[in-house]
Amino acid sequence: MNISIFGLGYVGCVSLGCLAQNGHQVVGVDVNKTKVGQINEGRATIVEKDIDAIIATQHLLGRIRATTDFREAILNTDLSIIAVGTPTTAQGHLNLAYILKVAEHFGDVLREKDGFHVIALRSTVMPGTCNKIAAMIEDRTGKTHNVDFAVVSNPEFLREGTAVYDYYHPPLTLIGTESDRAGAIVKSLYEELPAELIVAETKTAEIMKYVNNTYHALKISFANEVGNICSSLGIDSHEVMNIFCKDKQLNISSYYFKPGFAYGGSCLPKDLKGLQTLAHDLYLQVPVINSIHRTNEIQMQRAIAILMRHSHRNIGFLGIGFKAGTDDLRNSPAVELAETLLGKGFSLKIYDRNVHTSKLTGTNKEYIDQHIPHLSRLLVQDASELVAWSDVLVVCTKEAEFIHVLGNVTDKVILDLVRIATDVDTRNQYIGINWSQEAAESPAQLTFR
Numbered sequence: 001m002n003i004s005i006f007g008l009g010y011v012g013c014v015s016l017g018c019l020a021q022n023g024h025q026v027v028g029v030d031v032n033k034t035k036v037g038q039i040n041e042g043r044a045t046i047v048e049k050d051i052d053a054i055i056a057t058q059h060l061l062g063r064i065r066a067t068t069d070f071r072e073a074i075l076n077t078d079l080s081i082i083a084v085g086t087p088t089t090a091q092g093h094l095n096l097a098y099i100l101k102v103a104e105h106f107g108d109v110l111r112e113k114d115g116f117h118v119i120a121l122r123s124t125v126m127p128g129t130c131n132k133i134a135a136m137i138e139d140r141t142g143k144t145h146n147v148d149f150a151v152v153s154n155p156e157f158l159r160e161g162t163a164v165y166d167y168y169h170p171p172l173t174l175i176g177t178e179s180d181r182a183g184a185i186v187k188s189l190y191e192e193l194p195a196e197l198i199v200a201e202t203k204t205a206e207i208m209k210y211v212n213n214t215y216h217a218l219k220i221s222f223a224n225e226v227g228n229i230c231s232s233l234g235i236d237s238h239e240v241m242n243i244f245c246k247d248k249q250l251n252i253s254s255y256y257f258k259p260g261f262a263y264g265g266s267c268l269p270k271d272l273k274g275l276q277t278l279a280h281d282l283y284l285q286v287p288v289i290n291s292i293h294r295t296n297e298i299q300m301q302r303a304i305a306i307l308m309r310h311s312h313r314n315i316g317f318l319g320i321g322f323k324a325g326t327d328d329l330r331n332s333p334a335v336e337l338a339e340t341l342l343g344k345g346f347s348l349k350i351y352d353r354n355v356h357t358s359k360l361t362g363t364n365k366e367y368i369d370q371h372i373p374h375l376s377r378l379l380v381q382d383a384s385e386l387v388a389w390s391d392v393l394v395v396c397t398k399e400a401e402f403i404h405v406l407g408n409v410t411d412k413v414i415l416d417l418v419r420i421a422t423d424v425d426t427r428n429q430y431i432g433i434n435w436s437q438e439a440a441e442s443p444a445q446l447t448f449r
Contacts, residue, residue: 001025001188004073006102007084008035008066010163011122011156013045013055015081018167020058022192028066029073039066050164070102074109079118079185081154086123099123103133107140110149118182120154120175124210127203130176150182153205157212170195176205218288225286229275232282259434261396261417262299262333264322269293269331299433300333304340306415306431307392313413315341316390317350318383318405319397320375327354330367334396334417339372350378351386353401387412395420 001024005012008030016039020026028039035045042059044051058064067073074080084098099121110117121130130153134145143149153176158166173190175198177183183199190197223241230237244251263269272292279286307315322332329335341348355375368375380386383405387393392413395402398420406414410427417433424430 001079001185002077003027003189004029004077004080006030006070006073006080006082007098007123008032008039008045009083009085010046010048010160011158012081012083013039014048014051014158014163014167015083015122015156016064017044017051017054017058018164019189020061020063021054022189024063024189026058026064027073027077028064029068029070030066031068033068036066036068039064048163049161054164070105071109074106074117075113078115079120079189080106081120081122083122083156086125094124094126096125096129099125099129099133100136103136104140106133106149107137110137110143111141116181117149118185119149119151120186121151122154122156124155125153125206126210127206129206130202146177146179146182150177150179152177152179152182152186153202154186155205155209157209168193173197174205174208175199176202178202221288225279225284225289228284229279229282229286232284258419260419261303261433262296262336264331264333264336266322266328266330296333300336300340303337303394303415303417303433306433307341307346307394308344310392310413311344311346313391314347314349314389315392315394316386317348317352318386318393318395318402319399320350320352321354321397324397324399325354327352327356327364329355329364335371337394337396338378342372348378349380349386349389350375351380351383352397353399355379 003019003024003026005016005019005026006029008016008028012028012030016026016028028036030036038045039055039059042056044055055064082099082102084102086094086096086099089095106117106119119133121133130151131145134149134151137143137149137151138145141148145151153174155174155176157170157172170193172195173193175183175186177186177199178201187197187199223237226240227237230240249255272289276286276290276293279289317334317338320329320332320334320338322328322330322334338348338350372378380389383401387405387409390412392415393406393409394415394417395406396417398418402420406420406424410425413429413431414424415431415433419432419435
């Protein structure tokens with residue numbers, strides 16, 4: 001394929017060399033004449049392991065060149081990659097000046113070009129940037145996005161020092177587009193790579209780099225806070241974290257990574273508080289660890305704020321335990337939510353087949369007697385009774401039974417705290433605490449190779 005790459009910095013230079021090494025004809029475009037000259041002499045524009053040899057070899061083979069002429073590059077290629085910088089402003093926002101300037105070039109040139117042209121944005125940008133670029137091009141050309149041309153998100157996950165290795169061994173390849181045609185063209189660039197190839201909605205792909213790198217920063221900060229606690233106690237922090245990382249079922253896995261309602265249970269709140277107290281007693285500052293429960297409280301407040309719009313209506317809880325399949329009510333976020341609503345004067349009833357107040361014993365009974373001793377008055381024994389009484393249904397646990405229950409209700413407000421898989425009747429008002437109804441109905445709006 002004939003490919004043009006706009007921006008010959010870190011990502012652009014690596015992409016230029018690797019795509020050429022995969023057999024494509026690639027032209028680099030940059031306003032910096034020095035960088036253009038380096039490529040045309042067979043020299044890399046960056047210092048990075050292996051890229052010098054790749055650029056030199058592909059230049060000799062005639063697969064790469066560079067130019068300052070954006071018009072010629074666009075007219076003579078089928079796909080363009082934008083890899084220009086998006087530096088941060090003093091206020092913390094992205095400076096899109098370079099990207100928007102490139103978008104203007106495409107608007108000027110595509111107006112006179114026939115054929116479907118794909119623009120893949122590899123620069124790190126905020127969600128909505130691809131659509132903004134597409135709108136600029138439509139205004140300048142009179143052409144239609146995803147019909148005459150396409151702007152897709154194709155974020156890179158390259159680390160400095162191992163960028164060439166990362167290019168050929170990615171954890172995944174991500175393409176964001178609503179155009180099957182554009183998706184197929186971009187996918188063809190990566191078919192030889194040994195990684196899962198995912199096509200998602202454009203905005204989903206655009207936000208991924210921020211999510212990834214923020215999580216990486218969180219991991220480093222968490223490890224350092226644990227390290228500070230350990231070193232104050234004379235414990236080998238590396239041994240602690242090595243053991244931590246050996247748990248691939250919970251610690252290093254996808255478990256717990258599903259957005260939804262607040263956490264609860266008998267362990268997480270207690271042990272988090274224990275570690276916070278330990279750090280406090282050691283006179284250590286652990287802002288990341290200390291902020292965890294605050295985030296949990298905010299998620300609780302989010303649910304309360306939604307339900308406050310319906311304070312005059314009957315509220316029915318589907319589930320009250322801290323998770324599905326258990327009668328454990330200790331530190332259940334649903335119990336806390338119910339307690340708060342009752343304190344605000346809400347009319348509330350609860351259905352949970354796992355919870356029977358007459359059978360509660362020990363710690364669980366003590367917890368209920370202390371927090372909501374009137375639970376037995378709130379519980380109903382039949383889901384249909386709850387549905388008939390309620391104006392608003394709050395799904396608190398992911399019980400399979402509730403899928404059937406929700407599949408047969410109409411004219412209700414449904415607040416889903418767990419993203420239960422159900423086809424909710426459109427006559428209901430569906431509210432996902434972190435998602436739309438469309439997302440809940442189709443939780444995997446991705447295509448995989």
